[in-house]
Amino acid sequence: MDRRKQVLIKALRDRDEHIRSAAAGALERLEIRLRLPAFEKLVESGDKIEKLRAIYAVSGLRGERVLNLLVKATKDPVEDVRAAALRSLGRIGDKRVLPAVVESLKDESPVVVRVAIEALANLWDQRLLGPLMQMLRSKDHGVVERALDVIGRSGDKRAENAMIYFAVKGNRTMRMLAIKALGVMET
Numbered sequence: 001m002d003r004r005k006q007v008l009i010k011a012l013r014d015r016d017e018h019i020r021s022a023a024a025g026a027l028e029r030l031e032i033r034l035r036l037p038a039f040e041k042l043v044e045s046g047d048k049i050e051k052l053r054a055i056y057a058v059s060g061l062r063g064e065r066v067l068n069l070l071v072k073a074t075k076d077p078v079e080d081v082r083a084a085a086l087r088s089l090g091r092i093g094d095k096r097v098l099p100a101v102v103e104s105l106k107d108e109s110p111v112v113v114r115v116a117i118e119a120l121a122n123l124w125d126q127r128l129l130g131p132l133m134q135m136l137r138s139k140d141h142g143v144v145e146r147a148l149d150v151i152g153r154s155g156d157k158r159a160e161n162a163m164i165y166f167a168v169k170g171n172r173t174m175r176m177l178a179i180k181a182l183g184v185m186e187t
Contacts, residue, residue: 059088090119110140152181
C-alpha cells in the first residue's frame with residue numbers, strides 16, 4: 001500500500017489536470033480501504049445514516065471483504081440499508097453475489113425487491129429468468145415493471161408469452177416495456 005500511496009501522491013503534482021483528479025480519487029479510495037474495519041463496524045452497529053454512509057463509501061472498492069460487507073448489509077433490519085447494499089452490489093457487478101441478491105427477491109419490502117431486480121440487471125445470468133418471471137406475479141406494479149424491464153433487456157425468448165400478456169393486459173408502463181422486449185427478443 002505504501003508504494004501505491006507514494007505513486008498517487010506524486011501524481012497529485014502532475015501537470016495534467018485529469019491525472020491529478022484521477023490521483024485524488026484513487027487516493028481517497030485507498031484511504032477508505034485502509035479504514036475498512038471502521039466501516040465494517042459502522043455497518044454492523046451504527047445508526048441508519050452511518051450505515052448508509054459506510055455502504056456508499058465502500059461501494060467504489062472491489063474485493064472479497066467489500067462484497068462480504070455489502071452482502072451482510074442486505075440482511076439489515078433497516079429497509080434503506082438493505083436497498084443501498086443491493087444498489088452497491090449491482091453497481092459492482094460481481095456475479096459471486098448472485099445468491100444474496102436473488103435471496104433479496106423474497107424481502108417483505110417492495111422497495112428492496114425493486115432494487116434487487118435492478119441489481120440483477122447488472123448480474124445477468126440465464127438462470128435468473130425463472131426468479132424474475134416469478135416477480136411478474138407481484139401485486140406491486142413497480143416490482144412487475146422492473147422485472148419486465150430486466151427480462152426484456154435479456155432478449156430471452158422463453159419470456160415471449162409473458163411479454164405478449166403484458167403487451168396486451170398491462171398498465172401503460174408494463175405494455176411499453178413488454179412491447180419493447182418483443183421487438184428485441186431472439187427468434
